[in-house]
Amino acid sequence: KAGVTQTPRYLIKTRGQQVTLSCSPISGHRSVSWYQQTPGQGLQFLFEYFSETQRNKGNFPGRFSGRQFSNSRSEMNVSTLELGDSALYLCASSLGQGTSYEQYFGPGTRLTVT
């Protein structure tokens, strides 16, 4: 089975721009979670989608948004980029909703904001 894929792997954007990141879960997985990883803050939960609905949201500003499609693929969008948004963005998929299900992580998208 193919693993979780994330595109693009690397991205450089300028302050004020917006960006869309994509995540394709493992086949059959219906839940997708997004995390932001930075050296200072570590891994922070952004949001979780299950069956095209946002089920949980972390403590991030409204500039961070996401969606999930009927095939479980997910996208996250960051508008009006700030320097502090530079991070590794990780997506994880699981069979079901909630932490009792194992999460399988993709390789991440490295976003650099200049």
Add this chain to the structure above:
Amino acid sequence: AQSVTQLGSHVSVSEGALVLLRCNYSSSVPPYLFWYVQYPNQGLQLLLKYTTGATLVKGINGFEAEFKKSETSFHLTKPSAHMSDAAEYFCAVGRSGNTPLVFGKGTRLSVIA
């Protein structure tokens, strides 16, 4: 609210020596506990998890962890370190219901030849 504390942001061991990475958690309800490993430029890979049942959990690559409720700990061990174990390790806590995983800050493991 749940939280995770990983003692030591960097641990260095000699090849063949015991690996011990410490994790303490805080949770008001029975926790689910996880250890993940992250190699450079890669995502996280699940090493092992505890949900219910046996408190000594065996994972991949020879790692194991023991859930100690009285100490609120879930330390990760491996009897003999290998060079390929050099990576960053994350402890995480979850629980039943609609709550996300909470990760510790991570411990970078170096293995010296």
